Amino acid sequence: MSEQHDVVEIIRAKRDHQALSDGQIDWVVDAYTRGVVADEQMSALAMAILLNGMERREIARWTAAMIATGQRMDFSSLSRPTADKHSTGGVGDKITLPLAPLVAACGVAVPQLSGRGLGHTGGTLDKLESIPGWRAALTNDEMMRQLEDVGAVVCAAGSGLAPADKKLYALRDVTGTVEAIPLIASSIMSKKIAEGTGALVLDVKVGSGAFMKSLDDARELARTMVDLGTDAGVTTVALLTDMSTPLGLTAGNALEVRESVEVLAGGGPQDVVDLTVALAREMLTAAGRPDEDPAQALADGRAMDVWRAMIAAQGGDPDAPLPTSREQHVVTAAESGVLQRLDAYAVGLAAWRLGAGRARQQDPVQAAAGVEIHARPGDLVAAGQPLLTLHTDTPERVDRAVAALEDAWAIGEGQPERHEVVLDRIARG
8 A cells, every 4th residue: 555654754853853743653653553654754753852842732643643553532421530540750759559540549430441561660560470379461441440340450550551652661771762852742641631530630759760861851751741641631730759869668560569568557658648648649639629638538548448458459459468588788888977968860770680670571570679767867877777678579789789888878067958749830821
């Protein structure tokens, strides 16, 4: 069959700073998904987009074209409104685990389609799979039943949602074009819009452990995604949150599940509690339930009840012991003073090297591997005091993890600058 456009002309147009037409965008996304446009040609176009950007209209059309390559879900038959959350990824970012049952406990259904970790950022599905028996793969019917009966589901996205994104994401990962904000935004939002949720709250991380290192870049990405969601009829809000220091006191899989259960039980680190409640309030307001108090649902045990039901519905045993590592290595402070900083990226890299993460999507992960944190910036520490405990099933990994932590912290005098968990809020208007 003859094709409507010539991909080389499209590459040249974007190379020469021209805006692509709706027809060009629709065709090139579809043709790449069908295999008509070769990887090397789409690589050239992605690089041109990275270097020269896209107008708002182009990004919206690119996102719509990605959605059009697959199916769309519909939650309108549910008896309650829906809201979802997406995080751009960080270190110790276990927020989805307590957040989904918390929002469900307040009367809003949470269809949370999540992914696996890659590199130093952890994946929600990897964390939950450390729970004995829990399964990530659900059919659409199973998902709908669980949303109606339990109110929350965290599962893997099916292959039918925006299949163009899966193919393009893999290409960007190996061609140095991951950083293109138009492609990041369309990648995230094509799946979230196709998912069919009525409201979406974006947690855009900023700092050393995040994909976006600067506040300006994070704001640009957040505004782009908020515009895409709003234009598609999804109530969309973004919070910019700090990722210069790991969230909570753990980075890993089973370690983060354990900490999440502590939060659901009314304890846990304050930063994890604060961010969970802040995101829950945004989700409830966006879904039309602004008067619900998520802090109360956390305190009175309702969120824990939904967590147990959610885990059991997907085959998991909420009472089963979580895996523990065969090897632990304690890293201690060399001097006394106040901990000035603890670098999120270094901690995430150490957890990855211990076996908590993967370099390629097909790599296995260790459920028990990770880093346990004993002091946070602002804490007074003494020489010889434990700062971190490294967990792994393969002791030969420890040396490389320790090397990743070489410049991860600083100890000095006086209190360091304090960062709020939420740095900014982005909404339409």
